[in-house]
Amino acid sequence: MWAYITRRFLFNIPVFLGIVLLVMAALRVHDPVYAYLGKNQTQEDVDQLREKMGLNQSFLVQYTSFLGRTLTLNFDEESWDQPGVSVGSRLTTSIGPTLALTIPALFLTTVISISVGLVSAYFRGQLVDRLLVLVAVLGMCVSFLVYIILGQYFGAFWISREFNIQAFAIDGYESGLINWPYYCLLPVLISVIVGMGYDTRFYRAVMVEESERDYITTARAKGVSRERIMFLHMLKNAMIPIVTRIAISLPFLITGSILLEMYFGIPGMGRTLIMAVNSNDFPVIQAFTAVFAAVYIVTNILTDVAYALVDPRVRLA
Amino acid sequence: MTFRWLQTRSARKFLKNRMTRFSLGIIGVYVLTTLALFGGVVTLEETETRIAAGNIPGFWGHYPIEQRFADTEMYLDAVKRAMNRNDVPTALREITYGHRRIGSSDPEELRQRLREAESLFDELAVLDDLNHSSEHLRSVERLESVIDGMFAAMSTTESFSRRIRLSLGTDRQGRSILLRGVYSIKVALLVGMVTATIGVLVGSLLGAAAGWFGGWTDNAIIWLYTTFQSIPSMVLLVLLAYLFTGSRFEGTLLPLYVSFGATYWIGPCRVIRGETLKLKQLEYIQAAQTMGFSRFYILLRHILPNASHLMLINFSLLFIGAVKSEVILSFLGLGVKEGPSWGIMISQASPEVVNGFFWQIGTATALMFGLVLAFNIVSDSLQDAFDPKHAGN
DSSP states (O other), X not given: OHXXXXXXXXXXXXXXXXXXXXXXXXXXXXXXXHHHHXXXXXXXXXXXXXXXXXXXXXXXXXXXXXXXXXXXTOOOSBOSSSTTOBHHHHHHHHHHHHHHHHHHHHHHHHHHHXXXXXXXXXXXXXXXXXXXXXXXXXXXXXXXXXXXXXXXXXXXXXXXXXXXOOOSOSSOOOOSTTTHHHHHHHHHHHHHHHHHHHHHHHHHHHHHHHTTSHHHHHHHHTTOOHHHIIIIIIHHHTHHHHHHHHHHHTHHHHHXXXXXXXXXXXXXXXXXXXXXXXXXXXXXXXXHHHHXXXXXXXXXXXXXXXXXXXXXXXXXX | XXXXXXTSHHHHHHHHOHHHHHHHHHHHHHHHHHHHHHXXXXXXXXXXXXXXXXXXXXXXXXXOHHHHHHHHHHHHHHHHHHHTSSSHHHHHHTOEETTEEBOOOOHHHHHHHHHXXXXXXXXXXXXXXXXSOHHHHHHHHHHHXXXXXXXXXXXXXXXXXXXXXXXXXXXXXXXXXXXXXXXXXXXXXXXXXXXXXXHHHHHHHHHHHHHHHOHHHHHHHHHHHHHHHTSOHHHHXXXXXXXXXXXXXXXXXXXXXXXXXXXHTHHXXXXXXXXXXXXXXXXXXXXXXXXXXXXXXXXXXXXXXHTHHHHHHHHHHHHHHHHHHHHXXXXXXXXXXXXXXXXXXXXXXXXXXXXXXXXXXXXXXXXXXXXHHHHHHHHHHHHHHHOTTTTTO
8 A cells, every 4th residue: 555655656756847847948938037028128127037036047957946946835936917925925815715616616516416427327218317418418518608608697797687686796706704605606606517517427427337237236136226226336336436536626626717717806826827827927827837736746646545545456556 | 441441330330320420411511611711701801890880689680779879870970070081082981881881972962961860860869768669760760771871772792791791790899790600610620620630640649659669668658648637738728828929929820739739639648558558468469560560560550540449539529629728718818819719709798798799609609519519429429339338328
């Protein structure tokens, strides 16, 4: 078990080194200082900013120093777009709104999708199942952006016009549990509806595959009821793909839904990154992408550990 | 080769389904439209020109009297401004709404019509309860007909073409939604085809090389795709699109191709690597090896052709992904920048939706829906046809 975890951990070290290399190289294809200062800069300004960011040093020196800062989570450089604010503090302020959006969304999507997937598999081939599959497929053919635009229109504008109650905010964000439904519930619901299309199809396929296995036939043969098989035997054995699916979506808890955050003006991680890209805020882009990658790798390792716990076969592989 | 393929079991199974054939037909229509667009049926310029007032609803239906009234004001203003310019005839000639141009070159006649229209307009403007009563409707219609009189009569083909252009209404800037939606088919198909081809080609070659040669090649390629994969795809797309801001390729489709290509090769690479590892164990590959064929020959002659169905399936999946991601990137300001695309249309539609105007978002969504659904059905039945295990699902 420990040998397996150590192996996974060691494997991810070169991957992380590669990501930081990729991100840093990509950001230096165009000189970030020129992009930020625009055309009317003086050579002095350029040199000063370069010196401050350490951009005048060799790539190797920059690489090791940035790697060191990322590993020690030391992001105290100043954001270019918002002078006086450190990159680290922008990270910590934007993580809250993102999690307020993504954690409920992931939870609801998973629970509802598994239930719908089970129902669909239970009535496999019947009208209910066909309808559910059809709706899921048709729903997937519409752009996420359309759901957001229509969701905002019907959730925020239409309801308040027709019923005279401002149930949801059009955009904006305030922290605090009391404010949560007003600002976050609508984006969460939209994200659940969009996510369900993919997830129900996946969970249905998992359940259908599981229902064809020998142990199900055995259980049927010894007289266990169909419902008991569905909810006890199958669900338990379907845990491995379910855990995988959830683990795959864990990094998105942090990156969040860039689109939802942009559209509803929620100051989360994704929105901060896009705003930084639009204003050429180099330190923020660099730090955010590195953090995203680090989070991804950590969840990757955790997933592997979870696997090893759930499925004994993995440990021996 | 193609003829033999049509007679194989998988191909027959694939084509047996009526929905699949129908979807292939739909895709064919989209492809033909794209070819016609390359032939210049709708030019970029036409999609950008104003042909009427803004936000006219489609199907030539009647729309609220307030909006019709506001539209007459727009036409009147345009003519009035032109009359006050130094060079009146040139200024008048510059007023164009698609095929709709100012008719009489005699300024006196036009001035008289303008006066008539203005008096009608003023009568209506003082009313503070403009409503759909027949009396008000008649006055607005009279005003409209006077304004129509200022414009030249159109030939039958011209008025037919104008009617077609107005069939799905206009966007906020008075541009034809139909033309913009149809022109976007070309953009979507280009983005989808090019990026899916790059993704599948690069992915399959790397994947097959990794699986077939093993050892350090395998390790290096695994490292490469794990690295690319560890950056959330949205973040990677944003990062790569950022690379091109300010370069001379900004505004072309190249940034989209590169960022999708760099993100999308991972899926096919993993799948083809797995398939190669599986095929490597099979007897006929071992037989080819014992017969002394070179490793490259076996890879090209035996491995890649036998994994080609996976390439096809991945191609259709990547195509769908690219078409859908274009919308998102264009909304974020990192995608298509010149000319229309479904993404541009949908993001421009959001202020219209607030005012209850759904024609633009509806058109873009419907056109995209058709293409994506057809590809979804085709990719599903490809999977069914080639994978016996998948058939039951």
